[in-house]
Amino acid sequence: MSRHRGGVPAPLLVPALLAVAFLVLPLAGLLVRAPWPDLLPQLTTPAVGEALRLSLVSATLATLVSLVLGVPLAWVLARTRARGRSLLRALVTVPLVLPPVVGGVALFLVLGRQGLLGRWLDEAFGVTVPFTTTAVVIAETFVAMPFLVISVEGALRAADVRFDDAAATLGADRWTTFRRVTLPLVAPGIAAGAVLCWARALGEFGATITFAGNFPGTTQTMPLAVYLALQQEPEAAIVLSLVLLAVSLATLLLLRDRWLGRASVSA
Amino acid sequence: MRRTAALAVLLSLAGCGGGGGLTPAGEAEVAADPTGGDEGLTGTLTVFAAASLTDVFTGLGERLEVEHPQLDVRFNFAGSSALAQQIAQGAPADVFASAAEGPMATVTDAGLAEDAEVFARNPLVLAVPVDNPAGIEPPATAGLPGLADLLVPEHTVAVCAPEVPCGAAAAEVLGSAGLADAPDTYDDDVRAVLTKVELGEVDAGLVYVSDVRAAGDAVLAYAFRESARAVNAYPVAVLADAPNAEAGRAFVDLVLSEEGRRALTDAGFQQP
Numbered sequence: 001m002s003r004h005r006g007g008v009p010a011p012l013l014v015p016a017l018l019a020v021a022f023l024v025l026p027l028a029g030l031l032v033r034a035p036w037p038d039l040l041p042q043l044t045t046p047a048v049g050e051a052l053r054l055s056l057v058s059a060t061l062a063t064l065v066s067l068v069l070g071v072p073l074a075w076v077l078a079r080t081r082a083r084g085r086s087l088l089r090a091l092v093t094v095p096l097v098l099p100p101v102v103g104g105v106a107l108f109l110v111l112g113r114q115g116l117l118g119r120w121l122d123e124a125f126g127v128t129v130p131f132t133t134t135a136v137v138i139a140e141t142f143v144a145m146p147f148l149v150i151s152v153e154g155a156l157r158a159a160d161v162r163f164d165d166a167a168a169t170l171g172a173d174r175w176t177t178f179r180r181v182t183l184p185l186v187a188p189g190i191a192a193g194a195v196l197c198w199a200r201a202l203g204e205f206g207a208t209i210t211f212a213g214n215f216p217g218t219t220q221t222m223p224l225a226v227y228l229a230l231q232q233e234p235e236a237a238i239v240l241s242l243v244l245l246a247v248s249l250a251t252l253l254l255l256r257d258r259w260l261g262r263a264s265v266s267a
Numbered sequence: 268m269r270r271t272a273a274l275a276v277l278l279s280l281a282g283c284g285g286g287g288g289l290t291p292a293g294e295a296e297v298a299a300d301p302t303g304g305d306e307g308l309t310g311t312l313t314v315f316a317a318a319s320l321t322d323v324f325t326g327l328g329e330r331l332e333v334e335h336p337q338l339d340v341r342f343n344f345a346g347s348s349a350l351a352q353q354i355a356q357g358a359p360a361d362v363f364a365s366a367a368e369g370p371m372a373t374v375t376d377a378g379l380a381e382d383a384e385v386f387a388r389n390p391l392v393l394a395v396p397v398d399n400p401a402g403i404e405p406p407a408t409a410g411l412p413g414l415a416d417l418l419v420p421e422h423t424v425a426v427c428a429p430e431v432p433c434g435a436a437a438a439e440v441l442g443s444a445g446l447a448d449a450p451d452t453y454d455d456d457v458r459a460v461l462t463k464v465e466l467g468e469v470d471a472g473l474v475y476v477s478d479v480r481a482a483g484d485a486v487l488a489y490a491f492r493e494s495a496r497a498v499n500a501y502p503v504a505v506l507a508d509a510p511n512a513e514a515g516r517a518f519v520d521l522v523l524s525e526e527g528r529r530a531l532t533d534a535g536f537q538q539p
Contacts, residue, residue, distance in 0.1 A: 105466070113400070114467040130468050131423065131451045210459070213452025214428060220453075227455060231348035231430040 027245065034242055035235045042239040050217050051225040052243060058133060058221060059201040062140035066148045066197050071190060074152035075178065089153075093146045100143055104210025107139060111211075135212035136219050140201035147200050148193040155189020156182070195255050202248055309337040312514040313359060317347045317366035317432075317501065318456055319389065319475050323534045324364070327521055331514075338514055346431050346456045347371075354379055354506065361515035364503040364522070366475075367432030371502040383502035386522050387536040389475040390494040391436055393417055394464045394486045401470035405489055414444035414491045418471060425463045425472040428453035433460075436497035437473040443493050461486070475499070480535035500539065 008016070035042075042048065076082070077089050095103055111118040111129045121127045129135050163185060167177040183190075205223040212219040214228070222244045229237040312331070316324050321344045328340035343350065343360070351370035354360055355377050363380060365371040366389070374380045393414070395403050401422050405412040418424065426441070427434030434453060441447050451469065454460045460472040465485045479488040503522055505515040521527050528538065 105462075108466050108468055112466060112468045128423075209455060210462075213425070213463075214454060215450070215452050228428045228430045228453075230352065231346060231428075231455075234352065 030238055030241055030245070034238050038235065039239060039242075042236060043243065047216055047225070048240060048243065051220050051222045051240070052247070054133070054136070054217070054220065055202055055222040055244070056247070058136045058140055059144075059198050059204075061137045062144055062201040063148075063194050063198040065137065065141045066145040066201075067190070067194055070145045070148040070193075070197075071152055074149045074156060075182070077149070078153045078156035092149060095143050096146045096150075100139075100204065100206030100208075101210050103142055104139060104207040104212075107135075107142060107207065107211040111135075111138065130211060131213040131215065131219060133212075133218050136208055136221060139207040139211045140204045143204050143207050144197040144201040148190075148197040151193030151196060152186065152190050155186040155193070158189075159185045191255070195252065199248060199252070202244070307337050308335040308511075308514045308517055310511050310514065311339045311341060312361050312511050312518060313341050313343070314362045314364065314515075314518060315343045315345075315350045315354060315358070315360040316362075316364040317350070318344050318458055319366055319433075319477055320344065320364055320501070322481055323477075323530050323536070324522075326530055327518070327527060330526070331518060331521055335514075335517075340514075340518070348373075348431050359508075359510055360506055361509040361511050362503065362505055362518050364501060365432075366501055367435065367499045368502055369432065369435070371504065374506070375504070379508065380504040380506045383504035384519070384523060385500045385502050385539040386527070387501040387531045388498045388539055389477050389501065389536055390490075390498045391433070391440060391473045392476045392479055392488040392490050392494065394461065394472050394474045394479055394482070394488050395470070396464055396467040397485055397487060398467065399487060400467060403471055403489070411490055411492045414440060414446060414493050417489055417491060418444075418446055418449055420446065420449050422449065422470040423451045423468075424449045425452050425454055425460045425469040426450045427457055427460055427473070428455060431456060432499055433457040433473070433475060436499055439497035440473070440491075440493040443496055444491075475535075476537075477535035498537070501536070 007013075073092065077085060077092075082088075098106075108115060108130065110116050111121075113119065113122055113128050113130065118129060121129065129138065159182065163181050164177050167181045168174075172180065203223055204221070205227065208219070208221060209224055209227075214220050214224045222240060226237050226240045226244070229240055308331075312328075314324060314328065321342075324342060324344075328342060332338055332340050343353075343358075345353075347365040347367060347370040350363065351365065351373040354363055354374050363371065363374055364386075365374075368383075368385075371380070371383045375383060393403070395401075403417055403422070406416050426437040429435055429438050433456070437450075438447070441449055452463070454463070457474050457478055461474050461478050461482055463469045464472040464474070465482060474488075476488070476490075479486060503519055505512055505519055509515045522531075532538065
């Protein structure tokens with residue numbers, strides 16, 4: 001700051017302030033309209049606790065699945081010279097632009113009882129996926145994983161390949177290099193991607209209500225509870241939103257101190 | 268005994284549609300004529316209507332546009348409760364048609380409309396995918412089956428969430444059939460339930476009879492006794508702050524007219 005005397009130029013400052021107002025005012029609106037005296041009774045209802053627990057658990061599981069599958073995919077996209085890579089990248093990021101409700105129907109067509117894989121799962125193992133907590137995690141992973149893949153791929157591209165090369169000349173194979181050199185280098189990028197992925201999974205609505213349905217305790221996550229409460233009791237919806245807001249802010253602030261400080265430098 | 272009583276209710280409902288319903292329709296005809304006659308309506312007419320009215324109202328809107336070439340009719344079809352909230356938040360609408368009296372009460376209690384008139388009724392039916400994976404069939408006895416004759420708790424069942432009109436009706440009929448625990452998913456509107464039935468992802472779903480008509484051959488539907496306990500009434504009103512109240516009145520008159528009734532009946536709705 002001290003190096004740039006005169007502060008932020010007006011052509012940047014004014015739109016930046018407008019952006020802050022645009023993003024923060026609706027949150028302020030929630031806080032102003034919140035029925036503060038009713039807050040505690042609303043919060044202690046079992047339904048809210050159930051929805052919140054389910055949201056946190058399923059978003060976290062979806063993030064873990066995304067990490068296990070998404071980081072290797074990001075590596076393939078960033079480090080291999082395979083043909084059709086840009087097509088592959090376009091394909092795997094489709095869920096970013098696909099309306100989530102359509103994503104939910106698409107999941108039905110593959111994993112539903114009548115779906116391509118689901119029919120076989122049902123016949124061979126008697127397993128049906130829709131309307132279970134597993135379906136919630138699948139729907140959230142489908143929508144959120146591309147956020148992780150994009151961030152990690154960006155971090156991998158920004159990381160210096162010469163470290164990998166040095167490891168290779170010292171005799172490390174590609175897997176050891178990935179594990180011992182590449183992964184630690186891009187760890188902040190992975191953490192940032194995981195947070196983004198978790199936040200997207202936490203807010204997921206369309207694919208979840210379509211593919212997993214809405215049943216208290218097993219598939220009703222907070223966004224679903226908020227939407228349905230809005231149909232009848234806007235006040236209750238505001239309370240539920242505040243809970244979600246508080247939990248995600250707390251998590252993001254906590255993670256920011258831990259990891260994201262470094263991520264912002266390297267990414 | 269209970270069956271006979273329920274049938275009697277159904278019959279009296281049907282009787283109401285045939286005979287007693289004619290009088291308001293006649294009045295509406297008289298009221299509709301002068302507006303259609305001398306001066307044409309202009310501007311934009313905005314109608315907020317329940318999702319289940321999509322097909323009928325779109326047709327009636329086109330009919331009004333043909334009669335008044337200067338008029339542009341626009342629709343906002345969604346769940347009635349969501350629409351009532353939008354109107355309460357100041358959405359610029361001329362007409363509100365709700366799938367139940369609750370959301371209309373939200374609007375009239377806020378002083379945003381008065382004199383809502385019921386123009387149709389829509390009972391629930393049990394919709395089943397056309398290949399009927401669970402083999403749901405009514406027993407071979409005469410008369411309407413009870414819901415418990417069709418469903419067992421093991422079936423995968425979709426219904427609307429209790430927060431929306433079709434869900435409130437579903438909760439009522441399931442409760443009275445002793446099947447309150449049957450649902451596996453509570454959807455946000457009736458068309459979402461129908462989609463899950465059409466895709467064959469659930470064994471059955473509770474939807475309005477008009478939705479089954481709209482779905483054509485994709486689903487089978489069974490009427491059942493308990494549906495008479497929770498038949499949704501559809502009220503319509505011109506809104507107090509309507510930007511185009513005159514056109515709004517003309518649309519409501521058209522809905523209440525003989526022609527409107529016929530369109531609604533063709534789509535599977537019952538007379539009020």
